[in-house]
Amino acid sequence: MEKPSDLEIHSIAVPSTQLVYWCSLHEHIPALMTARLAIDEVRALHPESTPSNVKAVYMSPWGSHLISNKFQPLIELVENTAVEISSRFFKADLKKLNIKPSVTDCWGVIYEESDYVNPHAHFPADLAAVIYLEAEEGCAPIVFGDGFSITPKPALLVMFPGSLMHAVPPNTAKRTVVAMNIHMLPNFSG
Numbered sequence: 150m151e152k153p154s155d156l157e158i159h160s161i162a163v164p165s166t167q168l169v170y171w172c173s174l175h176e177h178i179p180a181l182m183t184a185r186l187a188i189d190e191v192r193a194l195h196p197e198s199t200p201s202n203v204k205a206v207y208m209s210p211w212g213s214h215l216i217s218n219k220f221q222p223l224i225e226l227v228e229n230t231a232v233e234i235s236s237r238f239f240k241a242d243l244k245k246l247n248i249k250p251s252v253t254d255c256w257g258v259i260y261e262e263s264d265y266v267n268p269h270a271h272f273p274a275d276l277a278a279v280i281y282l283e284a285e286e287g288c289a290p291i292v293f294g295d296g297f298s299i300t301p302k303p304a305l306l307v308m309f310p311g312s313l314m315h316a317v318p319p320n321t322a323k324r325t326v327v328a329m330n331i332h333m334l335p336n337f338s339g
Contacts (some may be wrong), residue, residue: 274311
């Protein structure tokens, strides 16, 4: 049997449209404020920034939701939003399919002047989410694939396919985010 490294694998770019979703979480300020406290709580326990493609003053560990349960209200909002996106845009009833969107990674990032993020994707996550807790006027946008960008605003949730390339150009004002990876997993609890 041939090993995958011995196989000649080909690829082709297929023109397609990937959707990016966003909504305001202004009606959920307590969850946002609690998540902001969670970042500070995690930073007190893990003061060193996690090495990654994120070049920011501080990035918490990817499993920050396992360190502080203060992320949980925001995680529930994001998972429920993924259910709603599945229903509205894909006509998928995840409950009938016995699938639950589950946040598997959650981390906070504090950006200051000149901080940035290199182009990357969140594969193998099905979806990725960014929630802007703080976004001062003039802070850097999130830029997707071919240059489409979204300007951050406080309480904005942006969700997109985990395979979608994105980056953040050098920042000019403070912005604080919680980022999450979401996987569609079997719902064994019924």
